[in-house]
Amino acid sequence: MLTFPGGKTKCLTFSYDDGIFQDMRLVQLFNLHGIKGTFNLNSGKMSRVDVWQNQDVQVRHMEPEHLKELYLGQEVAVHTVHHKHLYALSDEELSAELAQDKIALENLFGYPIYGMAYPFGDCDERIEAAVAKEGLYYGRCVQTTGTFALPENPLAWKGTAHHNDPKLMDYAEQFLSDGDELRLFYIWGHSYEFDVNRNWNVIEDLCAKLGGRDDVWYATNGEVVRWMKQNKLC
Secondary structure: OOOEHHHEOEEEEEEEEOOEOOHHHHHHHHHHHOOOEEEEEOHHHOOOOOEEEEOOEEEEEOOHHHHHHHOOOOEEEEOOOOOOOHHHOOHHHHHHHHHHHHHHHHHHHOOOOOEEEOHHHOOOHHHHHHHHHOOOOEEEEEEEOOOOOOOOOHHHEEEOEEOOOOOHHHHHHHHHOOOOOOEEEEEEEOOHHHHHOOOHHHHHHHHHHHOOOOOEEEOOHHHHHHHHHHOOOO
16 A cells, blocks of 8 residues: 555645745644644745735845755745746746746755746646646645645646635644545645634644644655656656
8 A cells, every 4th residue: 555654644834925924833833743844935025124014014135144954854946937927928038037046046946946836826728838847746736625635637736625714623634534545735825814713722732733743754745756757656
């Protein structure tokens, strides 16, 4: 029977976008519970303090000096250089947004970058082909499935749920229930949303429930896809 590393049948992974100040609190929470995630960064927004308001919450990108230390033990991935709508870009512009972000992140963090999250969820066959051409294995969409299935097409990867899904804790119960089938629980979002919605308790409760378990493989998005490739599942 096929299992995840360590003979486990359950895998938990997270994906968070934009490289914003609130990631510091989220990474601290993940580290506390032994949880891994992937953080999708825009290299073109690191060279200046980029601040905006979402309701009454200040959101800003982080500058690069301390990012390597912050995301140590987690994974970073491409989110394009400037976070543009990819549908509107020419083939040349699209290639540049992907390739330049990948190179910048690899130079900053010192390891290969394996995937990305699509800005605004923009994804079609042309965009997927451009992602694959740049040597990236996966791209995360904004749509979700409400299931624990492995992605049929990692270049159009749909997670289980956004962290604001009202069924989130129900999914957690289902994920942890008995059974031998492979289960991949994939949650995504933006960490500033916890400030906007005043609901850090949602992710705190989820991490406390799912973290520190012997029967769960805690993996980054890239680790999941590399395991799938090793087992010829994609």
